[in-house]
Amino acid sequence: MLYLLALLLHRLPLAMGQYDICKSWVTTDDGPSWEFYACQPKAMRMKDYVTVRVDPAGITCGDPPERFCTHENPYLCSDECDASNPDLAHPPKLMFDSEDEGLATYWQSVTWRRYPEPLLANITLSWNKSIELTDDIVITFEYGRPTIMMLEKSLDNGRTWHPYQYYADDCMEAFSMPARRVRDLSTTSANRVLCTEEYSRWVGSKKEKTVRFEVRDRFAIFAGPDLKNMDNLYTRLESAKGLKDFFTVTDLRMRLLRPALGGTYVQRENLYKYFYAVSNIEVTGRCKCNLHANLCTFKEGSLQCECEHNTTGQDCGKCKKNFRSRSWRAGSYLPLPNGSPNACAAAGSAFGNCECYGHSNRCSYIDFLNVVTCVSCKHNTRGQHCQHCRLGFYRNSSAELDDENVCIECNCNQIGSLHDRCNETGYCECKEGATGPKCDDCLPNYYWRQGCFPNVCDEELLLCQNGGTCYQNQRCVCPVGFKGVLCQQSRCEVDKKDCDGAPSARAGLGTILLSVLVLQLRGFVDL
Numbered sequence: 001m002l003y004l005l006a007l008l009l010h011r012l013p014l015a016m017g018q019y020d021i022c023k024s025w026v027t028t029d030d031g032p033s034w035e036f037y038a039c040q041p042k043a044m045r046m047k048d049y050v051t052v053r054v055d056p057a058g059i060t061c062g063d064p065p066e067r068f069c070t071h072e073n074p075y076l077c078s079d080e081c082d083a084s085n086p087d088l089a090h091p092p093k094l095m096f097d098s099e100d101e102g103l104a105t106y107w108q109s110v111t112w113r114r115y116p117e118p119l120l121a122n123i124t125l126s127w128n129k130s131i132e133l134t135d136d137i138v139i140t141f142e143y144g145r146p147t148i149m150m151l152e153k154s155l156d157n158g159r160t161w162h163p164y165q166y167y168a169d170d171c172m173e174a175f176s177m178p179a180r181r182v183r184d185l186s187t188t189s190a191n192r193v194l195c196t197e198e199y200s201r202w203v204g205s206k207k208e209k210t211v212r213f214e215v216r217d218r219f220a221i222f223a224g225p226d227l228k229n230m231d232n233l234y235t236r237l238e239s240a241k242g243l244k245d246f247f248t249v250t251d252l253r254m255r256l257l258r259p260a261l262g263g264t265y266v267q268r269e270n271l272y273k274y275f276y277a278v279s280n281i282e283v284t285g286r287c288k289c290n291l292h293a294n295l296c297t298f299k300e301g302s303l304q305c306e307c308e309h310n311t312t313g314q315d316c317g318k319c320k321k322n323f324r325s326r327s328w329r330a331g332s333y334l335p336l337p338n339g340s341p342n343a344c345a346a347a348g349s350a351f352g353n354c355e356c357y358g359h360s361n362r363c364s365y366i367d368f369l370n371v372v373t374c375v376s377c378k379h380n381t382r383g384q385h386c387q388h389c390r391l392g393f394y395r396n397s398s399a400e401l402d403d404e405n406v407c408i409e410c411n412c413n414q415i416g417s418l419h420d421r422c423n424e425t426g427y428c429e430c431k432e433g434a435t436g437p438k439c440d441d442c443l444p445n446y447y448w449r450q451g452c453f454p455n456v457c458d459e460e461l462l463l464c465q466n467g468g469t470c471y472q473n474q475r476c477v478c479p480v481g482f483k484g485v486l487c488q489q490s491r492c493e494v495d496k497k498d499c500d501g502a503p504s505a506r507a508g509l510g511t512i513l514l515s516v517l518v519l520q521l522r523g524f525v526d527l
């Protein structure tokens with residue numbers, strides 16, 4: 001009976017939909033055991049877990065109370081926004097509440113009374129967790145959609161931002177971009193950032209209220225119009241570089257750049273009808289758990305994957321302690337239909353007690369030494385447990401031993417250093433005259449020219465004599481009549497015939513021309 005149940009459970013993942021079970025208890029010829037699969041949490045309404053921020057300060061209407069009107073009734077400006085009165089207030093949280101049928105609740109901005117100064121507002125949604133979008137983002141605007149707006153996303157909790165989609169009634173004018181539609185994208189451009197005019201034209205405020213970021217249309221490029229062929233999408237998500245990340249966000253930001261105009265130009269005499277009002281922001285997605293969890297729970301104010309496969313971390317992005325005998329890997333959708341769990345394995349599960357700190361997934365037993373040793377240590381490590389750095393690398397003292405970047409390249413200057421090894425703090429061994437951690441500098445009184453050489457001359461001790469000038473510490477440029485390293489020698493001391501009278505009297509014209517020619521060749525005389 002138990003046996004039968006186990007078999008039934010095993011069949012469940014296929015029946016219930018893809019990748020929703022992380023493991024099942026199966027019976028094989030060798031007896032019962034766990035079998036593991038790639039798994040992911042269900043898609044959820046992400047607005048229930050979001051933190052919102054609206055910028056700049058004072059952009060929300062009602063403080064002080066303000067009158068406004070709508071494009072339908074532009075001269076009946078009797079509506080009021082008053083932040084101190086719950087019935088008349090329009091705080092940001094009303095973008096995320098659940099509404100009774102027909103009764104829209106919405107955040108509203110101040111009116112455009114400062115026209116022609118632009119009316120700008122940022123709505124920033126943060127989850128403090130990577131989310132994979134599974135359906136369209138749908139933003140509902142009461143009283144008209146903005147004529148210019150931009151959607152941005154962050155993948156690192158708001159540290160860096162990237163454009164996600166541009167929206168304008170005239171893309172060329174607003175963003176100097178041609179207007180495109182997601183439906184016209186192809187398999188090679190499925191993650192292109194584009195500008196669309198579909199959601200910004202004035203069609204009467206009551207008719208069209210939504211602005212979309214089309215996730216389904218982009219999925220449909222691979223999975224077909226009804227998303228029937230999800231296998232193809234999952235295959236593409238694994239193989240196409242950057243495609244998975246395109247649908248992953250930790251934060252979203254709507255940059256509202258110009259409100260609905262209700263016509264072709266702004267009526268200066270009635271600025272009370274220009275403002276933003278957002279009643280709902282729908283974001284559907286699942287926690288990114290790297291295919292190592294099928295549950296994601298809201299704990300201590302943040303979403304958190306319930307990691308399986310002996311992984312841990314907010315996104316199941318690393319192996320649990322003592323399960324680091326090979327490096328962490330995300331699960332994979334492939335091969336279809338159950339994918340690969342790529343589970344973390346216990347240290348010592350394969351051989352004796354051979355920990356390789358995740359730098360190798362193979363151990364080997366050396367008979368005559370009676371030791372087990374890691375084979376083919378990666379990440380520039382070496383040693384029985386891949387616990388040392390290869391020659392030419394040094395240990396990053398602030399990184400854990402199982403960090404992929406634990407070994408840092410020495411990067412010794414090839415000319416300035418004796419060899420490409422360095423000590424534990426990254427210092428290279430320098431040739432004479434060279435200095436600096438990487439030996440790419442010269443000591444004082446040395447100059448750099450394919451290596452460090454002692455100064456021939458300088459402005460202090462090794463002065464050029466007799467009016468000579470020091471050229472880049474490398475040599476003295478001597479005046480006519482002197483020679484020697486420091487121009488210390490008069491030519492006539494060497495050769496008596498250079499001495500009497502002016503040089504021109506004795507030296508032949510040919511000699512003078514020759515000297516000038518030589519100097520010119522050296523670049524010292526400009527003829």
Ligand SMILES: *[C@@H]1O[C@H](CO)[C@@H](O)[C@H](O)[C@H]1NC(C)=O
Pocket residue numbers: 055056120121122152161253255
């Ligand atoms: C909105 O955010 C962008 C960065 O994403 C920033 O440059 C801009 O100044 C912000 N605008 C307002 C009104 O806060």
Ligand SMILES: *[C@@H]1O[C@H](CO)[C@@H](O)[C@H](O)[C@H]1NC(C)=O
Pocket residue numbers: 128301302303304314
């Ligand atoms: C974000 O999530 C992490 C991990 O759950 C948590 O430690 C941190 O306090 C959260 N930060 C904020 C600002 O909520």
Ligand SMILES: *[C@@H]1O[C@H](CO)[C@@H](O)[C@H](O)[C@H]1NC(C)=O
Pocket residue numbers: 034036308309310343344345
């Ligand atoms: C994780 O470790 C436990 C032991 O703590 C083991 O029973 C289980 O099979 C491991 N799971 C995977 C996927 O390796």
Ligand SMILES: *[C@@H]1O[C@H](CO)[C@@H](O)[C@H](O)[C@H]1NC(C)=O
Pocket residue numbers: 396397398399400403405408
């Ligand atoms: C050393 O490791 C720490 C922690 O992983 C990291 O932040 C730092 O950038 C690393 N230093 C270098 C030079 O790579």
Ligand SMILES: *[C@@H]1O[C@H](CO)[C@@H](O)[C@H](O)[C@H]1NC(C)=O
Pocket residue numbers: 423424425426427
């Ligand atoms: C590495 O060499 C530098 C320079 O010679 C020295 O200051 C440092 O103490 C050395 N570090 C170690 C760990 O030996």
Ligand SMILES: [Ca+2]
Pocket residue numbers: 094095096097098099104105106278279280
């Ligand atoms: Ca609402």
